[in-house]
Amino acid sequence: MNEILVIDNVTKRFGGLIANSNISFAVERGKIIGLIGPNGAGKTTLFNCISCYYSADGGKILYEGKDITRETPDGICRMGIGQTFQIVRIFREMTVLENIMIGAFLRNPGRKKAEEKASEVAALFGFSEKLDLKASSLTISEQKRLEVARAMATGPKVLLLDEMMAGLNIHEIREAIDLVLKLRESGITLILVEHVMEGVMPIADKVVVLDDGEKIAEGTPDEVVYNDRVIQAYFGDKYHAKRRKNTA
Amino acid sequence: MKKGLVILLVFFAALVIYPFIFKNPFPRHLLIMIMLYGTMGIGWNIIGGYAGQVSFGNAAFFGVGAYTTAILLSKYGINPWIGMLLGCFFSSLVAVIVGYPCFRLRGHYFAIATIAVGEIVQILFTNWEYAGAAVGIYIPILEESFFNFQFHTTKLPYYYIVLAMLAFALLVCYAVEKSRLGYYFRAIKDDPEGARSLGINIQNYKLVAFILSAILTSVCGTFYAMYVLYIHPANTIDLWLSIHLCIIALIGGLGKIFGPVIGAFIFIPLTEFTRVYLGSEGQGIDLIIYALIIILLATLRPQGLWGIFAKSSS
């Protein structure tokens, strides 16, 4: 079975508002999946359903064949799904090493072991020199990297990254892209939720596009970029019409 | 770290030797109270300082510990040491029953819910005929012995028992801080959602912290009952007791092992002396001074005196 995560007909409502309606797609092992869409498309809601902060009102989410729709965020982490947050949620009062240790403790209950594991992960993410710094003293891009490192320390098979590239400059986006590619090489499945298309398109193996709570497209980046509904969703009717004329 | 250990050992050695040099009972009593509050302060620090859940209900555990021992001894003649263990058991039970729903509440909601719980426990004991209701329980005077946990001619054994309790509490706290528990508690305090995302069941870990806190407080309740030999709801399950525990932890430094001990060493003598020297005329000046100290500490030094101490020594 090559599909590590299956989103099956997921629907989420807030009162009368439907944030996600019947969304389905599958995530293959070891791939990078981009989840994109304009503001208010329902990306974050879907992300929160997958990471179990919300439980879907309809449909199912399967992880390695198991239904995780009603799991808790900590539960799925123990099962092997790590995640980061849109707005960084590092432990600000702790040091860099301690932050990563909190993740490492999940599979290494002893402090010595956890510290070793954390140092390893820290080295991988380029934090070797900054182990004893207070996390709050890092730059935003470093903080985002720390969050990924921390999640990686829990030893996940799937990593959910929420708007990892938002707020970063071009140089930092490059670094982030390198990091994601490196993670894929190590066999991790990644789901990237991004508002900015530029960050995701070059690296994603598959892209799922949401608009207005519905899935409007799914496919390789190339396929998706030329999808009419995607263009319409991102650039509106006018642009869509103009482009039509040009190609015609 | 080495230096810290030396200071700690010297401190304990001084406490052990002190009664051999100074025989005056009042300062001994004072030290007993300091160590008792220090132990409870450490208990509070685990839930409040490390795990960041501000509890104003810890007096309930103190009361449960004191009452369990007193009821078992006065009604069934059960040895107070067994009462102490059973007190810990019942306190843990209360911690679970109360903690499970309360930990869904955040920040101020949690703090006020714990006030409500503490008050409810007090009302229950005030009206519970079996437990002596408002009259409370006079603990039967037994022969003086360690086994009976009663000493009438000297305070010395009480002194060493509470010293051992303090040492035990410090060890528990040390073990917590250096293990996964301590890290998880701090993570939960720092960012609960972040902690959840790393596989920490925050509800369960908060409960663990609450139970540890309950046990350390309950032991002190038993000690108090055997020390004063008379308990009633107003002096064992009092909101102000809970508040004093927070103040002690705050003065010393939140989430620092030694913080509550320092806090108790400052707070208890401060209240004693302002009371003795300023309070006897009932002028309220003692309260004013005491309040100003708390405000200044909270405003200027949120990390407590331990923070100042650690800074100057490093």
Add this chain to the structure above:
Amino acid sequence: MKKIFRMFCLSLLVLSFASFAYAQEEIKIGVIYPLTGPLASTGQVLLEGVKLAAEIVNGNYNLNMPLAKGEGLPKLKGAKIKIIPGDHQGKPEVGMAEAERLITQEKVVAILGCYNSSVTATASQATERYGIPFVNESSTSPTLTDRGFKWFFRTTPHDGLFSENFFMFLRDLSKKKKVGANTIALFAENTLFGSDSVKYQTKYAEKYGFKLVGTVLYPAKSTQLTSEVQKLKGMNPKVVMQTAYIADAILSMKTYRELNFAPEAILANDAGFIDPEFVKSLGKDANYILSREVWAKDLAKKKPMIKIVADMFEKRTGKHMDGTSSRAFTAMIVLADAINRAGSTEPAKIQEALLKTNIKADQLVMPWDGVKFDPKTHQNMLGKGIIVQVQNGEYVTVWPFNLATKQIVWPFPKWEGR
């Protein structure tokens, strides 16, 4: 290593900061009262009572009272009494600690206190351990003297006797006035004082053949008492027997008036109802309340000495003397008398002298038959209560009828048209 040693010495020094004791010059007597906290106003009044007694003992006054004439204690070369106050804030463990502090730091020869029964319970345990006489002036919980302590003495009658007084009064009254006050409701705060009183009142109601129509207990911290008074109203008793501290005493009176509740009599159990603040706060709404008392200023008509002492008290404090301050005053006189007769400050001798105490009724500012301790329980056997009524803002004695200075107003007038 040297550094460590120095640190060690320093720690010991810090720990010993409170260890210094002072040399003894006068006869020091520790007096422990709630001088801060919610009961502080009562504590202050009690302390003033004790201080006045010490002043009379120390100075030269022409009063028919032990030790009033001539300065100081004659058998101790005119030594003077010095009061060392201690504050227990209403907390039992603080009371115990204060007793220990006074005994060991201040070297007091005896202790007097503590008003609250719960504090007296623990403080007297300390004096029992140290073998120091403890004279209690106004804690009325009967259990205190049932403990059979060797060093504990109580001058005031306890709640058992006081409760019986209520029923003796009602019985006498029904004989004299032919009023049928036969249904009674009990109304009390639910801490030690209230619940203990209710226990004894229930017991004596049965013994004296009165019908108890109900009991209402409420938390002393209440911000309102409407539902409680509703319940009382529903029971429709002829007499309400009430036990309350000052705060709830005021509150209940306000609520009676608000809800227009006026039984034939409100028979109150001392404490809040005889606090000087009671009449001051309520004004004319305080009128016609009956309370058991241990003392009243109008007793002076029978004992002129009472007026002299009460005036001295008023001059000192600006407050009227009352049942609490007069009892504190009396306890101090009893204690000073014993120390004088002992001719020594040795605790055992004072204890012995206390046991031999025999003060006559006319030497007291109390309506008692005297002071004489039961050899076993050390309870004053000659104590006695009175019943007073507030008439025109003054407490006047209405029972026992032989001591009464005014006619009793019965029944309690309706609120309308007052």
Add this chain to the structure above:
Amino acid sequence: MEGVLAQTLASGLLIGFVYALVAVGLTMIFGVMDIVNFAHGEYLMISMYFSYWFFILFGMDPLYSLPAITLIMFGIGIITYYIAIRPIINAPMLSQIFVTFGLLIFLRGVAQFLWKVDYRMIPETLASGNINLAGIYIGRPQLVAAVGAILCYGVILWFLKNTKTGMALEAVAEDKEAARLMGINSNRMFALSWGIGIATVGIAGVLLSTFFYVFPEVGGAFCLIAFVVVALGGFGSVVGAFLAGIIVGLVEVVSGYLIDPSFKFMFVLALYLAVVFIRPQGLMGK
């Protein structure tokens, strides 16, 4: 029986309005700046003393001195904010709790120092007496206080919904950052919330002083109830506090009458716990 029940409900309702008025300042301060003022009851006490002294020294009835005392309390609120609260706006929650705790002890100490620990009460005011409504007795002071509370709530709600300043206050409560970007001076709004919050508890104190005694620790009992009211209604919700105040008053009186007065507070507290366990944000909280 019906008459008794009606009487009980009336009493509960009346005291409920007073609880609501005591609590509204607490909830406002919390709503605007996320600080729980543990010294809230002490401001009630201070205002009751003002009312008492105005009566004793100048013979002014509480109902006449009400406007002056409200103004004074408004000033005291602002001063408190600038001296004690402003330095800890960004401090951790626990520091904030302790500063207001310190204030509580401080104000009690000051009251003890200035006015001693005696219980004091205004014996007779314009509002004294009671009204007989078809067998239901209503204390006039309680009625005056209840009407005062309702008027006060009306004014506050009108102020919040219809004036520029009021709307700015609400905006700050909603989102501090956004309010700052919109050019609202949040510091002034914080000060204002303290001013109004303390002024309302001042009004409550004056009205209360017509039928309740004052002593330095009088705030304690009311403060605990105010906490329950605020938490039950939802921190920061003015309307919630109003509803919760009435609920608490009714539950206290009715459970005291029907079950056992010894447990009346327990029922109030248990109700509160039950509500927040089901709705952690309280009845009307966000």
